Amino acid sequence: MEFSKAERNRCKIKLALQGASGSGKTYSALLIAFGLTGDWSKIAVLDSENGSAHLYSHLGGYYVLNMASPFSPEKYVEAIKTGVEKGFQCLIIDSLSAEWNGSGGILDVHSNIPGNSFTAWAKVTPRHNAFIQSILQSDIHVIATMRSKTEYLMQEKNGKQVPEKVGLKAVQREDTEYEFTVVMELNQRHQATISKDRTGLFVNRPELILSAEIGKEIASWCSSVSVTSSCSREIPPPKEQTFEDLINACETVDALAVLYNDYPEQQAMHRDVFVRRKNQISSMILNLV
Template sequence: MSVINIRKAEREGARLVIVLPGISGSGKTHTALLLAYGLANYDASKVGFLDAENRRGSLYAEALREADPPTDERFLIGDLYAPFSPQRYIDSILAFQEAGVEVLVIDSGSHEWEGQGGCEDIANAGNPRMPNWKLAKAEHKRFMNTLLQCDMHIILCLRAREKVEIKTVNGKREVVPIGVQPVTEKNVLFEATASLMMWNEGRNQEVIKCPGELRGILGRGQGYITASDGAALRAWVDGAKQLDRTIEHARNSLRTVTEQGTDALIKAWRALPEATRKAINAEGTCPDEFKRAAQEFDALRERDSERQTDGLNDELGIGEAAE
């Protein structure tokens, strides 16, 4: 059973993840909506907004009336409240995918890292003096995998603020300012397709990461990012080899289901129309790469369960040590 499908390299089926960190008032939310509108081919009904900022996203309900071209069509919105665990973000993202959204704005993703019930709380849930960052980062990786593998373009807004580091200078420990930094896990900005720190109500951007092909769209640094820039991104994506949208949606949905294990994958596969199954695999069977991934996730959960049981036994003094 093969782990991967090896094929000739072609630019096809691209899904973008764009990260927009910024301090309050930096223009990240308005910019994200305009960018999403253009990226959705100016179809607001295909734009989703996951609001983790206590319904602040609803204040932008009429924002696309100011876009070029303007529209009275409303984007879709869903409110996410605490606890802000990675799993609740994952479930919310997949709910928008099931709703047929093509471009999803998440505002803000910072709560997944340091909000109530987020990764910092997960790490400190046991003994705060010995935080379990291994568990917290494993949960965060699942969140990132969902962003990268889901069947939507993602625009992730992040909070940012002044941060400091404790460094040893001339033998003394000193607090050293490191400037405005995004509130998230340190690798998020570099796992994305492009990352831009927003400034001055959206008029300026500090390019943190941007591939050369997109520099003319997202890498200017000066001037507002508009819906036309989103449309230019869509044209770049659509300039690749065109794939059947229905088939790709089914394929990408199966890929996200593999994390739930073999039983969930089998159920999702059987729920597809026969013609779709054969388009994905001419033999009409679920591709080996999906089955192998689901099996690995099952094995991972079993190992985690065994470790948790062993840890509990150790705490209770049960097992060989107690004997």
């Protein structure tokens, strides 16, 4: 066994864009991808959204893989593997939601397995986990879009109350945002708010209009000077009986995400505890508003 110095220039960003239909997820993902790579020919889109990626072909010569149902996790895993082998530097998965609730996706397969729901989940969860791991372990930048469940809220505009479409919960497994380095939420004005950021690039920044410049910032962070690591000794994981206490001690969703990502071996065993604590934190924030 050999430890190596932690270097950000080995990082490949895993970024999620979520929003309601029409919020600009695909377009924004393409601009960020160009900022990350500086070369349209190094960008590929896995398009499960009925060819929406072709709508922006005027931007540059990126590549598209049209994906049709069934949207099985294995099909996505194979597409990601092929994208890496072809030498693309950034892969856009548009969208991650199809693997979850599309035809032939996880929920569809789960509902068609005979027997009780628990047994069915035991069969499909490893397939979904393998898909997520293929994203995280790929040596390539990945931008994943997720559709949000939509609701209309009354907003004041020019002195009048008008209905505005807003995106709520992302259409994917409940804890999916834990897996990404950065999570951005787009509204109908194509403005992005940052709901998770482990880079520190977007701290205290107002709503953003996403552009290639954002991609350049992230690329610079990924390739910045190496940082000193405490890898000179192995940090022992917390004991199993105290890990739940560590989860419950987290005061913010970001802190919870850091703990989740730092101890992958604890994720499956304590998934329900992570989700429960996240919901508690979200409820506390809502009560303060």
